[in-house]
Amino acid sequence: MTETAVYAAGGVVWRLVEGKLKVLVIHRTAYADVTLPKGKVDPGEMLAETAAREIFEETGIRVSLGIPVGVSRYRMPNKRQKIVHYWSAEATDKAIRESAFVPNKEIAAIEWVGPKRALKHLSYPVDVEILENFLRFVDDGILSTFPIVVLRHAKATPREEWNGADAARPLTARGTKQSSAIVGPLRAFGVRKIISSDAVRCVTTVTPLAAALGKPVERTPLISQEAWEEGAADARTVIGKRVRSRKPAVLCSHGPVLPDILTELALATGTLRGSYLGSASSLDVGAFSVAHLSSTNPGSGIVAIETHAPKV
CATH class of the missing domain: 3.90.79.10 (Nucleoside Triphosphate Pyrophosphohydrolase)
Known part of the structure:
Protein backbone atom coordinates (compact mmCIF):
# COMPACT_ATOMS: atom_id res chain seq x y z
CA MET A 1 0.00 0.00 0.00
CA ASP A 140 -18.55 -18.86 -17.31
CA GLY A 141 -20.87 -20.75 -14.95
CA ILE A 142 -19.17 -19.58 -11.76
CA LEU A 143 -21.44 -18.06 -9.14
CA SER A 144 -21.49 -19.96 -5.86
CA THR A 145 -18.01 -20.76 -4.54
CA PHE A 146 -16.35 -21.90 -1.33
CA PRO A 147 -12.85 -21.12 -0.01
CA ILE A 148 -10.03 -23.31 1.19
CA VAL A 149 -7.64 -21.09 3.10
CA VAL A 150 -4.00 -22.09 3.51
CA LEU A 151 -2.48 -20.31 6.52
CA ARG A 152 1.12 -20.16 7.70
CA HIS A 153 1.36 -20.07 11.48
CA ALA A 154 2.10 -16.75 13.18
CA LYS A 155 5.57 -15.69 14.35
CA ALA A 156 7.03 -18.29 16.70
CA THR A 157 10.07 -18.38 18.96
CA PRO A 158 13.09 -19.22 16.74
CA ARG A 159 14.50 -22.74 16.96
CA GLU A 160 17.87 -21.49 18.14
CA GLU A 161 16.22 -19.74 21.09
CA TRP A 162 14.16 -22.75 22.17
CA ASN A 163 15.43 -25.67 24.22
CA GLY A 164 12.34 -27.90 24.11
CA ALA A 165 10.79 -30.03 21.40
CA ASP A 166 10.38 -28.18 18.12
CA ALA A 167 6.64 -28.92 18.01
CA ALA A 168 6.27 -27.16 21.38
CA ARG A 169 7.70 -23.81 20.25
CA PRO A 170 5.30 -21.03 21.30
CA LEU A 171 4.30 -17.84 19.51
CA THR A 172 6.14 -14.61 20.20
CA ALA A 173 4.32 -11.45 21.29
CA ARG A 174 4.16 -10.43 17.62
CA GLY A 175 2.78 -13.85 16.72
CA THR A 176 0.04 -13.48 19.32
CA LYS A 177 -0.96 -10.16 17.76
CA GLN A 178 -0.97 -11.75 14.30
CA SER A 179 -3.22 -14.58 15.49
CA SER A 180 -5.77 -12.01 16.64
CA ALA A 181 -5.42 -9.85 13.51
CA ILE A 182 -6.39 -12.68 11.14
CA VAL A 183 -9.68 -13.49 12.91
CA GLY A 184 -11.67 -10.76 11.15
CA PRO A 185 -10.55 -11.49 7.58
CA LEU A 186 -10.90 -15.27 7.98
CA ARG A 187 -14.43 -14.77 9.28
CA ALA A 188 -15.07 -12.49 6.28
CA PHE A 189 -14.41 -15.46 3.99
CA GLY A 190 -16.93 -17.56 5.93
CA VAL A 191 -14.44 -20.04 7.38
CA ARG A 192 -16.26 -22.58 9.56
CA LYS A 193 -13.87 -25.54 9.72
CA ILE A 194 -10.44 -25.21 11.34
CA ILE A 195 -7.74 -27.81 10.63
CA SER A 196 -4.27 -27.36 12.07
CA SER A 197 -0.91 -29.05 12.32
CA ASP A 198 -0.62 -30.40 15.85
CA ALA A 199 2.41 -28.18 16.55
CA VAL A 200 1.79 -25.65 19.32
CA ARG A 201 2.63 -22.68 17.07
CA CYS A 202 -0.06 -23.69 14.59
CA VAL A 203 -2.76 -24.55 17.11
CA THR A 204 -2.16 -21.31 19.00
CA THR A 205 -2.39 -19.33 15.76
CA VAL A 206 -5.95 -20.48 15.10
CA THR A 207 -7.14 -20.54 18.73
CA PRO A 208 -8.53 -16.95 18.63
CA LEU A 209 -10.45 -17.82 15.44
CA ALA A 210 -11.83 -20.97 17.05
CA ALA A 211 -12.97 -18.95 20.06
CA ALA A 212 -14.65 -16.34 17.86
CA LEU A 213 -16.48 -19.00 15.84
CA GLY A 214 -17.24 -21.31 18.75
CA LYS A 215 -15.65 -24.13 16.76
CA PRO A 216 -13.01 -26.71 17.73
CA VAL A 217 -9.55 -26.91 16.22
CA GLU A 218 -9.10 -30.24 14.41
CA ARG A 219 -5.46 -31.16 14.98
CA THR A 220 -3.62 -33.44 12.60
CA PRO A 221 0.02 -34.54 12.26
CA LEU A 222 -0.52 -35.04 8.52
CA ILE A 223 0.38 -31.42 7.73
CA SER A 224 2.96 -30.93 10.50
CA GLN A 225 6.56 -29.93 9.82
CA GLU A 226 7.80 -32.84 11.91
CA ALA A 227 5.95 -35.34 9.70
CA TRP A 228 7.10 -33.48 6.57
CA GLU A 229 10.75 -33.70 7.65
CA GLU A 230 10.31 -37.42 8.30
CA GLY A 231 8.63 -37.99 4.93
CA ALA A 232 5.38 -38.96 6.68
CA ALA A 233 3.21 -35.93 5.85
CA ASP A 234 0.01 -36.54 3.88
CA ALA A 235 -1.43 -33.30 2.55
CA ARG A 236 -3.35 -35.25 -0.12
CA THR A 237 -5.66 -36.92 2.40
CA VAL A 238 -6.36 -33.63 4.18
CA ILE A 239 -7.00 -31.67 0.97
CA GLY A 240 -9.13 -34.42 -0.60
CA LYS A 241 -11.47 -34.42 2.37
CA ARG A 242 -11.81 -30.63 2.31
CA VAL A 243 -12.54 -30.46 -1.43
CA ARG A 244 -15.16 -33.19 -1.18
CA SER A 245 -16.88 -31.49 1.75
CA ARG A 246 -17.37 -28.22 -0.20
CA LYS A 247 -17.26 -26.30 3.10
CA PRO A 248 -15.23 -23.15 3.86
CA ALA A 249 -12.13 -24.22 5.79
CA VAL A 250 -8.73 -23.01 6.93
CA LEU A 251 -5.63 -25.23 7.08
CA CYS A 252 -2.85 -23.94 9.34
CA SER A 253 0.57 -25.36 8.60
CA HIS A 254 4.28 -24.55 8.18
CA GLY A 255 6.38 -22.81 5.53
CA PRO A 256 8.05 -25.96 4.17
CA VAL A 257 4.73 -27.84 3.99
CA LEU A 258 2.70 -25.15 2.20
CA PRO A 259 3.99 -25.92 -1.35
CA ASP A 260 2.84 -29.53 -0.97
CA ILE A 261 -0.58 -28.41 0.27
CA LEU A 262 -1.08 -26.04 -2.69
CA THR A 263 0.17 -28.68 -5.14
CA GLU A 264 -2.31 -31.22 -3.76
CA LEU A 265 -5.09 -28.63 -4.00
CA ALA A 266 -4.27 -28.09 -7.66
CA LEU A 267 -4.25 -31.84 -8.31
CA ALA A 268 -7.51 -32.40 -6.44
CA THR A 269 -9.30 -29.74 -8.46
CA GLY A 270 -7.83 -30.47 -11.89
CA THR A 271 -5.99 -27.14 -11.94
CA LEU A 272 -2.99 -26.62 -14.19
CA ARG A 273 0.06 -26.06 -12.05
CA GLY A 274 1.98 -22.84 -12.59
CA SER A 275 4.02 -20.12 -10.96
CA TYR A 276 0.95 -18.85 -9.12
CA LEU A 277 1.23 -21.89 -6.82
CA GLY A 278 4.69 -20.80 -5.76
CA SER A 279 3.47 -17.31 -5.00
CA ALA A 280 0.48 -18.58 -3.06
CA SER A 281 2.63 -20.89 -0.95
CA SER A 282 5.52 -18.46 -0.29
CA LEU A 283 3.84 -16.92 2.73
CA ASP A 284 5.26 -14.82 5.52
CA VAL A 285 4.34 -15.83 9.05
CA GLY A 286 0.70 -15.05 9.79
CA ALA A 287 -0.18 -14.71 6.09
CA PHE A 288 -2.69 -16.82 4.19
CA SER A 289 -3.82 -17.65 0.66
CA VAL A 290 -7.49 -18.15 -0.22
CA ALA A 291 -8.27 -20.63 -3.01
CA HIS A 292 -11.84 -20.26 -4.30
CA LEU A 293 -13.53 -23.37 -5.72
CA SER A 294 -16.85 -23.83 -7.48
CA SER A 295 -19.53 -25.13 -5.11
CA THR A 296 -21.28 -27.00 -7.90
CA ASN A 297 -18.16 -28.41 -9.56
CA PRO A 298 -15.03 -28.18 -7.38
CA GLY A 299 -13.19 -30.40 -9.85
CA SER A 300 -13.35 -27.65 -12.46
CA GLY A 301 -10.22 -26.01 -11.08
CA ILE A 302 -9.27 -23.19 -8.75
CA VAL A 303 -11.46 -20.27 -9.78
CA ALA A 304 -9.32 -17.61 -8.11
CA ILE A 305 -6.54 -17.40 -5.54
CA GLU A 306 -5.50 -14.43 -3.42
CA THR A 307 -3.00 -13.78 -0.63
CA HIS A 308 -3.33 -11.64 2.49
CA ALA A 309 -1.00 -10.71 5.35
CA PRO A 310 -1.73 -9.11 8.74
CA LYS A 311 -0.47 -5.58 9.39
CA VAL A 312 1.49 -6.60 12.49
Whole structure:
Protein backbone atom coordinates (compact mmCIF):
# COMPACT_ATOMS: atom_id res chain seq x y z
CA MET A 1 0.00 0.00 0.00
CA THR A 2 1.18 3.56 -0.71
CA GLU A 3 0.92 6.33 1.85
CA THR A 4 -0.82 8.79 -0.48
CA ALA A 5 -3.63 6.49 -1.63
CA VAL A 6 -6.91 5.95 0.20
CA TYR A 7 -7.87 2.28 0.39
CA ALA A 8 -11.40 0.93 0.51
CA ALA A 9 -13.22 -2.34 -0.09
CA GLY A 10 -16.70 -3.52 -0.99
CA GLY A 11 -18.63 -6.09 -2.93
CA VAL A 12 -21.01 -7.19 -5.62
CA VAL A 13 -23.73 -8.61 -3.38
CA TRP A 14 -25.97 -11.11 -5.17
CA ARG A 15 -28.86 -13.51 -4.68
CA LEU A 16 -31.06 -15.76 -6.81
CA VAL A 17 -34.78 -14.97 -6.86
CA GLU A 18 -36.82 -17.73 -8.54
CA GLY A 19 -33.66 -18.73 -10.39
CA LYS A 20 -32.91 -15.21 -11.62
CA LEU A 21 -29.78 -13.32 -10.61
CA LYS A 22 -30.24 -10.09 -8.68
CA VAL A 23 -27.51 -7.72 -7.48
CA LEU A 24 -27.69 -5.14 -4.72
CA VAL A 25 -27.18 -1.43 -5.38
CA ILE A 26 -27.31 1.35 -2.84
CA HIS A 27 -28.81 4.81 -3.21
CA ARG A 28 -26.64 7.24 -1.25
CA THR A 29 -28.36 10.14 0.46
CA ALA A 30 -25.70 12.86 0.35
CA TYR A 31 -24.49 12.18 -3.19
CA ALA A 32 -27.83 11.26 -4.77
CA ASP A 33 -26.10 8.47 -6.67
CA VAL A 34 -26.34 4.70 -7.18
CA THR A 35 -23.28 2.63 -6.30
CA LEU A 36 -22.02 -0.71 -5.07
CA PRO A 37 -21.58 -1.04 -1.28
CA LYS A 38 -18.06 -0.11 -0.17
CA GLY A 39 -16.14 1.90 2.40
CA LYS A 40 -12.72 2.93 3.67
CA VAL A 41 -10.33 0.67 5.56
CA ASP A 42 -10.25 1.23 9.31
CA PRO A 43 -6.84 1.35 11.04
CA GLY A 44 -5.38 -2.13 11.41
CA GLU A 45 -7.99 -3.77 9.15
CA MET A 46 -7.22 -6.10 6.30
CA LEU A 47 -9.09 -5.42 3.04
CA ALA A 48 -11.34 -8.49 3.16
CA GLU A 49 -12.41 -7.56 6.67
CA THR A 50 -13.27 -4.07 5.46
CA ALA A 51 -15.39 -5.39 2.61
CA ALA A 52 -17.55 -7.60 4.82
CA ARG A 53 -17.90 -4.89 7.49
CA GLU A 54 -18.85 -2.14 5.03
CA ILE A 55 -21.39 -4.32 3.26
CA PHE A 56 -23.03 -5.04 6.61
CA GLU A 57 -22.92 -1.41 7.77
CA GLU A 58 -24.43 -0.09 4.54
CA THR A 59 -27.01 -2.80 3.89
CA GLY A 60 -27.58 -4.62 7.18
CA ILE A 61 -26.72 -7.91 5.43
CA ARG A 62 -23.97 -10.16 6.79
CA VAL A 63 -22.13 -11.87 3.97
CA SER A 64 -19.20 -14.19 3.42
CA LEU A 65 -16.87 -13.09 0.65
CA GLY A 66 -16.54 -15.08 -2.55
CA ILE A 67 -14.14 -14.51 -5.42
CA PRO A 68 -12.32 -11.20 -5.94
CA VAL A 69 -13.94 -9.35 -8.84
CA GLY A 70 -11.64 -6.43 -9.41
CA VAL A 71 -10.00 -3.25 -8.18
CA SER A 72 -11.12 0.26 -9.10
CA ARG A 73 -8.82 3.26 -9.05
CA TYR A 74 -9.82 6.89 -9.40
CA ARG A 75 -8.88 10.38 -8.28
CA MET A 76 -10.90 12.04 -5.55
CA PRO A 77 -11.62 15.81 -5.55
CA ASN A 78 -8.60 16.33 -3.26
CA LYS A 79 -6.40 14.69 -5.95
CA ARG A 80 -5.60 11.64 -3.82
CA GLN A 81 -6.02 8.29 -5.49
CA LYS A 82 -8.70 5.97 -4.12
CA ILE A 83 -8.17 2.23 -4.58
CA VAL A 84 -11.17 -0.02 -3.94
CA HIS A 85 -10.99 -3.84 -3.82
CA TYR A 86 -14.20 -5.79 -4.53
CA TRP A 87 -15.38 -9.33 -3.90
CA SER A 88 -18.52 -11.16 -4.90
CA ALA A 89 -20.74 -11.92 -1.91
CA GLU A 90 -23.88 -14.03 -1.76
CA ALA A 91 -26.73 -12.71 0.38
CA THR A 92 -28.42 -15.78 1.84
CA ASP A 93 -32.13 -15.84 2.60
CA LYS A 94 -31.27 -16.03 6.30
CA ALA A 95 -28.99 -12.98 6.11
CA ILE A 96 -31.66 -10.98 4.29
CA ARG A 97 -34.31 -11.93 6.86
CA GLU A 98 -32.01 -10.82 9.66
CA SER A 99 -31.15 -7.48 8.03
CA ALA A 100 -32.35 -4.51 10.05
CA PHE A 101 -31.63 -1.89 7.39
CA VAL A 102 -33.53 1.38 7.60
CA PRO A 103 -32.90 4.48 5.47
CA ASN A 104 -30.43 6.81 7.14
CA LYS A 105 -28.36 9.95 6.58
CA GLU A 106 -25.84 7.96 4.54
CA ILE A 107 -27.95 5.39 2.64
CA ALA A 108 -31.37 6.41 1.34
CA ALA A 109 -32.30 2.96 0.05
CA ILE A 110 -31.00 -0.42 -1.05
CA GLU A 111 -32.43 -2.12 -4.12
CA TRP A 112 -32.24 -5.59 -5.69
CA VAL A 113 -32.11 -5.31 -9.47
CA GLY A 114 -31.27 -7.46 -12.47
CA PRO A 115 -27.75 -7.16 -13.91
CA LYS A 116 -28.86 -5.23 -17.01
CA ARG A 117 -30.70 -2.66 -14.95
CA ALA A 118 -27.79 -2.37 -12.54
CA LEU A 119 -25.35 -1.71 -15.39
CA LYS A 120 -27.65 1.01 -16.67
CA HIS A 121 -28.31 2.74 -13.35
CA LEU A 122 -24.94 2.64 -11.60
CA SER A 123 -23.65 6.20 -11.46
CA TYR A 124 -19.94 5.59 -12.04
CA PRO A 125 -18.03 3.80 -14.82
CA VAL A 126 -15.67 2.20 -12.27
CA ASP A 127 -18.66 0.45 -10.64
CA VAL A 128 -19.95 -0.68 -14.02
CA GLU A 129 -16.54 -2.19 -14.77
CA ILE A 130 -16.54 -4.13 -11.50
CA LEU A 131 -20.03 -5.48 -12.16
CA GLU A 132 -19.01 -6.48 -15.69
CA ASN A 133 -16.05 -8.39 -14.22
CA PHE A 134 -18.44 -10.24 -11.91
CA LEU A 135 -20.83 -11.03 -14.76
CA ARG A 136 -18.01 -12.56 -16.80
CA PHE A 137 -17.59 -15.15 -14.06
CA VAL A 138 -21.34 -15.73 -14.09
CA ASP A 139 -21.27 -16.24 -17.86
CA ASP A 140 -18.55 -18.86 -17.31
CA GLY A 141 -20.87 -20.75 -14.95
CA ILE A 142 -19.17 -19.58 -11.76
CA LEU A 143 -21.44 -18.06 -9.14
CA SER A 144 -21.49 -19.96 -5.86
CA THR A 145 -18.01 -20.76 -4.54
CA PHE A 146 -16.35 -21.90 -1.33
CA PRO A 147 -12.85 -21.12 -0.01
CA ILE A 148 -10.03 -23.31 1.19
CA VAL A 149 -7.64 -21.09 3.10
CA VAL A 150 -4.00 -22.09 3.51
CA LEU A 151 -2.48 -20.31 6.52
CA ARG A 152 1.12 -20.16 7.70
CA HIS A 153 1.36 -20.07 11.48
CA ALA A 154 2.10 -16.75 13.18
CA LYS A 155 5.57 -15.69 14.35
CA ALA A 156 7.03 -18.29 16.70
CA THR A 157 10.07 -18.38 18.96
CA PRO A 158 13.09 -19.22 16.74
CA ARG A 159 14.50 -22.74 16.96
CA GLU A 160 17.87 -21.49 18.14
CA GLU A 161 16.22 -19.74 21.09
CA TRP A 162 14.16 -22.75 22.17
CA ASN A 163 15.43 -25.67 24.22
CA GLY A 164 12.34 -27.90 24.11
CA ALA A 165 10.79 -30.03 21.40
CA ASP A 166 10.38 -28.18 18.12
CA ALA A 167 6.64 -28.92 18.01
CA ALA A 168 6.27 -27.16 21.38
CA ARG A 169 7.70 -23.81 20.25
CA PRO A 170 5.30 -21.03 21.30
CA LEU A 171 4.30 -17.84 19.51
CA THR A 172 6.14 -14.61 20.20
CA ALA A 173 4.32 -11.45 21.29
CA ARG A 174 4.16 -10.43 17.62
CA GLY A 175 2.78 -13.85 16.72
CA THR A 176 0.04 -13.48 19.32
CA LYS A 177 -0.96 -10.16 17.76
CA GLN A 178 -0.97 -11.75 14.30
CA SER A 179 -3.22 -14.58 15.49
CA SER A 180 -5.77 -12.01 16.64
CA ALA A 181 -5.42 -9.85 13.51
CA ILE A 182 -6.39 -12.68 11.14
CA VAL A 183 -9.68 -13.49 12.91
CA GLY A 184 -11.67 -10.76 11.15
CA PRO A 185 -10.55 -11.49 7.58
CA LEU A 186 -10.90 -15.27 7.98
CA ARG A 187 -14.43 -14.77 9.28
CA ALA A 188 -15.07 -12.49 6.28
CA PHE A 189 -14.41 -15.46 3.99
CA GLY A 190 -16.93 -17.56 5.93
CA VAL A 191 -14.44 -20.04 7.38
CA ARG A 192 -16.26 -22.58 9.56
CA LYS A 193 -13.87 -25.54 9.72
CA ILE A 194 -10.44 -25.21 11.34
CA ILE A 195 -7.74 -27.81 10.63
CA SER A 196 -4.27 -27.36 12.07
CA SER A 197 -0.91 -29.05 12.32
CA ASP A 198 -0.62 -30.40 15.85
CA ALA A 199 2.41 -28.18 16.55
CA VAL A 200 1.79 -25.65 19.32
CA ARG A 201 2.63 -22.68 17.07
CA CYS A 202 -0.06 -23.69 14.59
CA VAL A 203 -2.76 -24.55 17.11
CA THR A 204 -2.16 -21.31 19.00
CA THR A 205 -2.39 -19.33 15.76
CA VAL A 206 -5.95 -20.48 15.10
CA THR A 207 -7.14 -20.54 18.73
CA PRO A 208 -8.53 -16.95 18.63
CA LEU A 209 -10.45 -17.82 15.44
CA ALA A 210 -11.83 -20.97 17.05
CA ALA A 211 -12.97 -18.95 20.06
CA ALA A 212 -14.65 -16.34 17.86
CA LEU A 213 -16.48 -19.00 15.84
CA GLY A 214 -17.24 -21.31 18.75
CA LYS A 215 -15.65 -24.13 16.76
CA PRO A 216 -13.01 -26.71 17.73
CA VAL A 217 -9.55 -26.91 16.22
CA GLU A 218 -9.10 -30.24 14.41
CA ARG A 219 -5.46 -31.16 14.98
CA THR A 220 -3.62 -33.44 12.60
CA PRO A 221 0.02 -34.54 12.26
CA LEU A 222 -0.52 -35.04 8.52
CA ILE A 223 0.38 -31.42 7.73
CA SER A 224 2.96 -30.93 10.50
CA GLN A 225 6.56 -29.93 9.82
CA GLU A 226 7.80 -32.84 11.91
CA ALA A 227 5.95 -35.34 9.70
CA TRP A 228 7.10 -33.48 6.57
CA GLU A 229 10.75 -33.70 7.65
CA GLU A 230 10.31 -37.42 8.30
CA GLY A 231 8.63 -37.99 4.93
CA ALA A 232 5.38 -38.96 6.68
CA ALA A 233 3.21 -35.93 5.85
CA ASP A 234 0.01 -36.54 3.88
CA ALA A 235 -1.43 -33.30 2.55
CA ARG A 236 -3.35 -35.25 -0.12
CA THR A 237 -5.66 -36.92 2.40
CA VAL A 238 -6.36 -33.63 4.18
CA ILE A 239 -7.00 -31.67 0.97
CA GLY A 240 -9.13 -34.42 -0.60
CA LYS A 241 -11.47 -34.42 2.37
CA ARG A 242 -11.81 -30.63 2.31
CA VAL A 243 -12.54 -30.46 -1.43
CA ARG A 244 -15.16 -33.19 -1.18
CA SER A 245 -16.88 -31.49 1.75
CA ARG A 246 -17.37 -28.22 -0.20
CA LYS A 247 -17.26 -26.30 3.10
CA PRO A 248 -15.23 -23.15 3.86
CA ALA A 249 -12.13 -24.22 5.79
CA VAL A 250 -8.73 -23.01 6.93
CA LEU A 251 -5.63 -25.23 7.08
CA CYS A 252 -2.85 -23.94 9.34
CA SER A 253 0.57 -25.36 8.60
CA HIS A 254 4.28 -24.55 8.18
CA GLY A 255 6.38 -22.81 5.53
CA PRO A 256 8.05 -25.96 4.17
CA VAL A 257 4.73 -27.84 3.99
CA LEU A 258 2.70 -25.15 2.20
CA PRO A 259 3.99 -25.92 -1.35
CA ASP A 260 2.84 -29.53 -0.97
CA ILE A 261 -0.58 -28.41 0.27
CA LEU A 262 -1.08 -26.04 -2.69
CA THR A 263 0.17 -28.68 -5.14
CA GLU A 264 -2.31 -31.22 -3.76
CA LEU A 265 -5.09 -28.63 -4.00
CA ALA A 266 -4.27 -28.09 -7.66
CA LEU A 267 -4.25 -31.84 -8.31
CA ALA A 268 -7.51 -32.40 -6.44
CA THR A 269 -9.30 -29.74 -8.46
CA GLY A 270 -7.83 -30.47 -11.89
CA THR A 271 -5.99 -27.14 -11.94
CA LEU A 272 -2.99 -26.62 -14.19
CA ARG A 273 0.06 -26.06 -12.05
CA GLY A 274 1.98 -22.84 -12.59
CA SER A 275 4.02 -20.12 -10.96
CA TYR A 276 0.95 -18.85 -9.12
CA LEU A 277 1.23 -21.89 -6.82
CA GLY A 278 4.69 -20.80 -5.76
CA SER A 279 3.47 -17.31 -5.00
CA ALA A 280 0.48 -18.58 -3.06
CA SER A 281 2.63 -20.89 -0.95
CA SER A 282 5.52 -18.46 -0.29
CA LEU A 283 3.84 -16.92 2.73
CA ASP A 284 5.26 -14.82 5.52
CA VAL A 285 4.34 -15.83 9.05
CA GLY A 286 0.70 -15.05 9.79
CA ALA A 287 -0.18 -14.71 6.09
CA PHE A 288 -2.69 -16.82 4.19
CA SER A 289 -3.82 -17.65 0.66
CA VAL A 290 -7.49 -18.15 -0.22
CA ALA A 291 -8.27 -20.63 -3.01
CA HIS A 292 -11.84 -20.26 -4.30
CA LEU A 293 -13.53 -23.37 -5.72
CA SER A 294 -16.85 -23.83 -7.48
CA SER A 295 -19.53 -25.13 -5.11
CA THR A 296 -21.28 -27.00 -7.90
CA ASN A 297 -18.16 -28.41 -9.56
CA PRO A 298 -15.03 -28.18 -7.38
CA GLY A 299 -13.19 -30.40 -9.85
CA SER A 300 -13.35 -27.65 -12.46
CA GLY A 301 -10.22 -26.01 -11.08
CA ILE A 302 -9.27 -23.19 -8.75
CA VAL A 303 -11.46 -20.27 -9.78
CA ALA A 304 -9.32 -17.61 -8.11
CA ILE A 305 -6.54 -17.40 -5.54
CA GLU A 306 -5.50 -14.43 -3.42
CA THR A 307 -3.00 -13.78 -0.63
CA HIS A 308 -3.33 -11.64 2.49
CA ALA A 309 -1.00 -10.71 5.35
CA PRO A 310 -1.73 -9.11 8.74
CA LYS A 311 -0.47 -5.58 9.39
CA VAL A 312 1.49 -6.60 12.49
